[in-house]
Amino acid sequence: MSAEIVQLVKQAGPYLTTAVSAYGAAVFSRAENAAVDATANLGQLILQAVRRRRDEQGRAELETAVQDAAEAPEDADAAAAVRQQIKRALREDAELLAELARMLPAVGETVTVTASGERSIAARTITTAVTGDHTAIRL
Template structure:
């Protein structure tokens, strides 16, 4: 499976969970609610975009996965089944993947953003091993 699709499914999972928490099983048919937080609304838009692009069987499968995940929010298998439906939808549809990726907040699309502030501060976007700050310090492994 394309690594980009797997990565996208992992990125979108919190948005789907938030949408299900805010909208419940009606997430596919309800209008967006301005009172709902931004994370849930992103998930709502993603699910509706996938819904619109699916055929009748695909919609039935997505609806079943949404219903299961909404009824059992703590069930990791139900959440995984919903992610699987998203992956199936985008697997052969590069345009849908592009559309859904654009819905994610910029921080999610831009990679890691790291900021260091203050004297001798260090910022790292991943595991750098060890870091030493200070005057004339010698790293000791």
């Protein structure tokens, strides 16, 4: 296994753990939530990206690992099973590896995001943001 995959999964670990803790098995179906911190949202995006790129069997294995980790948040083996699923996906899909590498801050990089003032928004990455009154989002 490449050192790059090991490093990326190690770096993604806290994001994955936080996402599974915040969302549980619903991590694959929930929309990003501005009320949940950026760590959980990034972990959710990582898990969704991996799930999207897997075949049916790979999706089922990832979902089972996430469900187990959500049901036993203190179980280090359950969290490791999620990371193992991510590693397997990354070994099989170089494009996924590049996609996740772009999502994560570079090793040693410090990201500071500050919002100040009424209706301010700050994030490293924003998918959708609405701050005005009487705004409707149509999908």
